[in-house]
Amino acid sequence: MKQLFILVFFLGCLGAYAQFRTVNGGFAGSGVNRVNDSISSDEISVKLSGKTKYTDYKVINLKKRDTIYIDTTLSIQKEYTHNFRRKDNFELLSFHNQGQTFNSLGYNFRNISEFPDIGFNAKQFNYLNIDDIDYYRVPTPTTEIMYKTGQEQGQVLDALFTFNLSKRLNLSFAYRGLRSLGQYRRSLSSTGNFRATMTYSTPKDQYNIRTHLTTQDFTNEENGGLTTESLNNFLSNDPNFTDRGRLDVNLTDSESLFDGTRFYLDHNFKLFNSKDTTNTKNFTNLKVGHKLHYEKKFFTFEQGNVTTTAFGEASKTSGEVRESSDYRLINNQGYLEFNSKYVLGRFRVKANYTTVNYGYDTIYNSNILINKKRLTGDAIALGADWNGRVGNFKVNANALVTPGSGYLAGNHFSGEAIYEKDSVFKVKGTVLLTSKAPSFNTQFFQSVYNKYNWENNFTNIDTRNLGFSFKSKWGNASVDFTNIEDYVYFDTDSLPKQFNGSIAYLKVKANKEFKFFKKFALNNTIMYQNVSSGSEVFRVPEFVTRNTLYYTDHWFKGNPLEVQIGATFKYFTKFRANAHNPLLGEFILQNDTEIGFPAVDVFFNAKVRRTRIFFKIDNISSNFLQDKNYFSAPSHPYRDMSIRFGLVWNWFI
Template sequence: MKKNLLLIVFCLIGIQTFSQLKTVDGGFAAPRTGQGLGDRRVDSLGGEIDVLLSGKTKYTDYKIISHKNDTTIVDTTLTIQKYYKFNFLRKDNFELLAFHNQGQTFNRLGYDFGKTSVIPDIGFAAKQFNYFNIEDVDYYYVPTPTTEIMYRTGLEQGQVLDALFTVNFSKRLNIAVAYRGLRSLGAYRRSLASTGNFRFTFNYESPKGQYAIRGHAVNQDFLNQESGGLTETALTAFLNDDPNFSSDRGRLDVNLNDAESNLEGKRLYFEQTYKILSSKDTVNDKDFSNLKVGHSFTRDSKFFEFKQNTASDFFDLNRISGSVSNKTNYLVYDNQLFLDFNSKYVLGKFRVRSGYTTYNYGYENLQNNLVDIQNNRLKGDAISFGADWRGKVKNFHINASGTLIPGSGRLSGNDLKAEAFYKKDSVFSIKAKLRINNKSPDFNFLLNQSNYNKFNWENNFSNIGARVLGGEFNSKWGNASLDITNIDNYTYFKEDGTPEQHGGNINYLKAKVSKEFKFWKFGFDNTIMYQKVASGSDVLRVPEFVTRNTLYYQDNWFKGNPLLVQIGATFKYFSEYKANAYNPLLGDFTIQNNTEIGYPTVDLFFNGRVRRTRIYFKADNISSFFFKKDYLSAPNYPYRDFVIRFGVVWNWFI
């Protein structure tokens, strides 16, 4: 996949691009495409877009449609929030603690249990921060061909490039091709990261809007050299700031010298609807209208492999000698049938659905040293039932979704999501939310095989139950959120890397407040998070306080305002806590009781915007010159030293 990167770039040059957006109303059905092209040149958003448009077409017709059919429109402005998202994930990583090299994993500074799926995954969660799930893939409508290029330098050698091209062949048919490629050597031994995310999407609607279909194909791979972290002697040299190693981190010894891990994923997804009854077919369209039948299909496969030329004592003394090649695969098929309609009796849109899901997880063969494991594969199927509702009364909105998978198999469980929110124009909004989820642990907790004897198990764990009650307040005066989570049968990896299910309940509180102050040409953006684990803190570890504060100057420079600049500094701090340890053999994190991590960092930045191009310069961790060298991402894994990074986001609209 990496070899095709340059070809994709050349294909995209000369077309154009998108950026971040604003949410408007959504719906259940496949998205309707917009209006057509034209012949009039319009300069909108203060020079942001310069394209040929008709009198019926404007810049808001450049649309991105999410999986839930929430629509966003083009915005190429330069803001502090976009600066926070300028990383290889392209997400604000406030609640994540990055490892030193981009493309590696993240430790967690906070948890969100409100986004858990009811279907168990393959596991190996530390490898999946950059994974595109179904809900992460967007669809598009654009009046003219549109392209976006995001580029950022790597660490030592390499870079990350995220390229998108989308075009409407007609008012009703859009396709998009996107590729995110990353390769970065890293400053420490055995820290090379090489990843690729290819996405192809399409959406189509028949001339009269009776039939609609959308879908995507995604191919992803994440390759990492695995060092196992610094050796005990090397870690001591790092913490003591030994001058023999401060200028060349590659001289520090690591625990693994020939190991690497690879996660690959392929998915095919489509959703189609057929309109049986439209609004104009009824006498009173407020009673019952827009009746549609639909079908969605998903084929999702994942593959994880950990390789080592020679088995070592680092993981387990009791092992099979020779090379290590642990290969785990996972395949899920999911078919859903649904019925959509609008009605005044449900105050909006309603969907009922039923699905059939099959899964196949495991290994090609049963290893000959496994005397206590009976199965090399876990297989099964299940039928699900569910409903979705989106209601609205003036400024009051209600969204709810429920799924039930009856039975006693590994897929059995239930999921209920509900939220109610009130929005007063652009002044403020208040949201209350509830999530109740009951599902099996991920499959790698249930079955695992390895050349290392300790890492072989077959478990019959109980379902994990999670209940999340929360609320949000967003306004021009500031934003605040509160989540209270209760979990039973929480499943985790112990210090020795074996899985365990917590016998008691976990009570977890997370509160977050953010506010930006502006004075003249200066801005001061602040986010503070407080967390408390009232019970279960021995297995769920989070820092009590996390804060991020950014002071910056923003102004237009030169005659005619051709350049908008941002110059500032970001201070981030999290209090000490026993952060989880990374285990590359598991592709996941384990609890540990020996090392506490918590420290401040300071980054400097200079950002600029020239028309549709945003340029970013960042000096990472300049605080390493004057703060103590105790910055770690996980035990034995140092955070990055001072480094200057450069990047650009470039948009074209033909």
């Protein structure tokens, strides 16, 4: 609620400013599209500055070196991203209620953070990292509202407001709140993501700053899945339990909370640029800069009473359980940057000073001989970034080396080579070489439950990824080869272990849309995966597919309504999917159950001016399947057929 109060306060304060600007006409153009996407070229008539085009409403992700435009068109991609994460969940398998966790159907190793994280990865699918934060540049105050109904009761609302006080100063405020009851007992989700950004540059672009603040919290009631008896009632389709709230669950008084706060700042001062008379063409735009990344994360697990049947023996026989661990990262980076024809673009040298602090405020278990409360460390790292370009060929690379033997020691190198031929096709090759410590919760953990206490001295995980991507008007494809040494995982006994072998992982993904009869289209995405070594600890389905057949047309005289009607078929082959452990906030290996099932969703979407309306029937196929074998994880059924409604609405003041 504190994030919502902050947002309402800022919106109220800024409302007076917006009244000084008047706009006539409309903007036809949800969300955002890339520069080379098809976007409506309607204009906004603004008395303050004359004609304002859709290209003036920019969304900038500087971490990804990507600029896109605010866009209100209706496309099949908008259907895929109309969820509480606002992302395509093709490689994820959701639990039945929105706001819960996801099981993984595929993994992405092209982008790995430079520092070890707190862990509790099952709680972080909706966590917004630095790469997920967008900055804006808009000629008039702009608002976007996304709404979607929840499961049984509840909804999700994502509101964004951004404006420019001048051409050089932009502010944005956004809050995403979710509360959804769910169909099963103890499955309530309540989450919040608050974001505030600012960008500013001086008139001659000599000083630049971009900064953001995020506060995020995710609360989930944890039921531990269905009991054995209830699981049999579900599988046998017992008519007495079509109301899923009648099925018993393993945990009746448990809850988990994950929250985080981040402050990020990147600013630089240009010592001289190409327009300076004292400069030469060989060495331009010399900048000195500083980055600050401060982040705190907390994970808390609570129970009304000790439950030894679920988690084993404990240091006490009764009473409330409340266990909390925290993590703090402070990274200061200084850098020197310049442009030169000798490096074909921009070159940056950088130095980091990083401190990390993880642990507990107290010792929870007196039966275990662990006297330590915290893990701490600091390190100095050196590195460089390079962005070069020759014609249509671009190269981006960054390297960072952290010498020593502490928790932060390691190295990180990533690079990409891109060739783009106008809007016809784009080819990209990527490479990643990284060595870093595993997540902190695998190294050190405490609990009142005796088994869940450990202090490990794992070696660094070495990851090597080689990727290729091809995007064109004919279709898209990607191939990734990943090798992982000393992989750390949670075994079937819920204990973290380090694999002493090598994992070899191949992922091939392709997408192609076929259009026919002008108004019909078939959008196909298929993914093939193979783990040639290490499959005993790293498991994925061999095939994942999504096929959407849909119809698009304009209805009524004057084409005021654009409609999109279709059905999406999703399927993944059976595999021994990981099980969810709520005490750890992690997924663990299991060898007893294979899951894999088809699902069909039906949707009706429409667009009226700047509003996109989404009407969807999830998993309609569950009403026709004789065997109720659809699961997100062992003992956690996927959602039954449900009807949900949503919309995305833009205002341009």
